[in-house]
Amino acid sequence: MDAPRTSHTGISIQVSLSGYSFKVQEGGEVRSSGWLGPDRIFTTPEFQRRYDEVDIALLTPKCTLVPDSFFRPDAVRSTLADVVSLDEADAVGYVRLPELGAVLLFSNTVGESLSRVLSQTVLTASGAQAPVLPEMYYILKALPACEDYNKVVASWRDGWLHLAVAQGKSLLLANVFPSPDFTTAEYYLFLVLKRLQLNPEVSTVCFRTPLSPEAEMSLYRYFKAVVQL
Numbered sequence: 001m002d003a004p005r006t007s008h009t010g011i012s013i014q015v016s017l018s019g020y021s022f023k024v025q026e027g028g029e030v031r032s033s034g035w036l037g038p039d040r041i042f043t044t045p046e047f048q049r050r051y052d053e054v055d056i057a058l059l060t061p062k063c064t065l066v067p068d069s070f071f072r073p074d075a076v077r078s079t080l081a082d083v084v085s086l087d088e089a090d091a092v093g094y095v096r097l098p099e100l101g102a103v104l105l106f107s108n109t110v111g112e113s114l115s116r117v118l119s120q121t122v123l124t125a126s127g128a129q130a131p132v133l134p135e136m137y138y139i140l141k142a143l144p145a146c147e148d149y150n151k152v153v154a155s156w157r158d159g160w161l162h163l164a165v166a167q168g169k170s171l172l173l174a175n176v177f178p179s180p181d182f183t184t185a186e187y188y189l190f191l192v193l194k195r196l197q198l199n200p201e202v203s204t205v206c207f208r209t210p211l212s213p214e215a216e217m218s219l220y221r222y223f224k225a226v227v228q229l
Helices: 037-045 073-081 115-122 135-145 182-195 213-220
Strands: 008-014 019-026 029-032 053-058 061-066 094-096 102-106 132-135 150-157 160-167 172-177 202-206 227-228
Touching: 008 115, 008 150, 019 037, 019 115, 029 132, 037 115, 053 115, 061 073, 061 135, 073 094, 073 102, 073 135, 094 135, 094 172, 102 132, 102 135, 115 132, 135 150, 135 172, 150 182, 160 182, 172 182, 182 213, 213 227
Parallel strands: 008 053, 053 132, 150 202, 202 227
Antiparallel strands: 008 019, 019 029, 061 102, 094 102, 150 160, 160 172
16 A cells, blocks of 8 residues: 655746756655756656646747736637737636636747646646646746745746836736847846836845856845745
């Protein structure tokens, strides 16, 4: 007889064109992988087991947030195409965020196949596949994890800064900015805070993607604290 399960297990995977990273939660502990190349996907031991909870986030820049009152399921493509560049063959989808009274529209068609492979490989305890959702969805879900009144959550990888900013329970911004290097990502980060009249010196910035030591130290020059979620 199998031993009874005594602790919740979970894995959170982030995927982009250049590779992936993951965090495993088990027994109150969290293990992070750092950023890995796609060649290691079939030899990663953490992907050879099942988890109570599996989250797969794709860092797609093709997303936008709309209020519930403006959402129409039959207009997802046209609404998304108004703000991002879509090819005719791009698949589109949406996911609701009831706590924000909004719906996130997105396309996962960004030229990678890792997210689909991971969804088929890393299964839940029941054997179900986890949906692949945009990184922005998980960024918005992570806002309550920021203990400060000013909440800043970001991810950066492969030329895109994904950023959400809130004050208390009020969402002020959710957007993706073209950032070919981390210096450009910082520029957009500070530009957003300036326009929202938020002082980084009294704010904590939370990053979901792994930060290099150089990037982390650069952020520490301006922010009260830097947290890796």
